[in-house]
Amino acid sequence: xxxxxxxxxxxxxxxxxxxxxxxxxxxxxxxxxxxxxxxxxxxxxxxxxxxxxxxxxxxxxxxxxxxxxxxxxxxxxxxxxxxxxxxxxxxxxxxxxxxxxxxxxxxxxxxxxxxxxx
Numbered sequence: 001x002x003x004x005x006x007x008x009x010x011x012x013x014x015x016x017x018x019x020x021x022x023x024x025x026x027x028x029x030x031x032x033x034x035x036x037x038x039x040x041x042x043x044x045x046x047x048x049x050x051x052x053x054x055x056x057x058x059x060x061x062x063x064x065x066x067x068x069x070x071x072x073x074x075x076x077x078x079x080x081x082x083x084x085x086x087x088x089x090x091x092x093x094x095x096x097x098x099x100x101x102x103x104x105x106x107x108x109x110x111x112x113x114x115x116x117x118x
Contacts, residue, residue, distance in 0.1 A: 048117035050076045053110050064103055071098045072107065083118050086111045 015023065054076040061069060075085045089096045090108035099107065111118075 048079060048082075048114045050079050050082050053082065053107070053114065056110055057106065060106060063106075065100075068099055068103055075107075079118055082111060086115065086118070 054073060057064075057072065064072065075081050085096075086108070088094065089104065090111060095101055096104055
């Protein structure tokens with residue numbers, strides 16, 4: 001019993017004098033992950049479902065090639081990928097090599113309609 005008490009005191013002293021130890025870093029990472037998870041679960045903002053853009057553009061798939069359709073489905077898997085595509089190509093005006101310029105304009109215009117929900 002005395003040895004266990006000594007080990008507890010030594011562990012407490014170690015954690016007290018070395019606050020940036022591995023245990024402390026893991027604790028901070030764990031709390032950050034927990035805060036991010038709770039923020040995602042309790043988010044009450046109205047958000048865009050990423051596949052809404054894909055479903056809206058299905059009527060115009062006759063002008064898209066099969067590769068462009070696959071790439072569009074990759075883009076619209078999550079809001080993060082839609083936002084990344086929008087900021088990288090739509091806002092900057094750069095052309096994406098996987099889209100024809102006309103089709104990229106269609107995609108950018110559709111994302112622009114929902115940009116306030118991203």
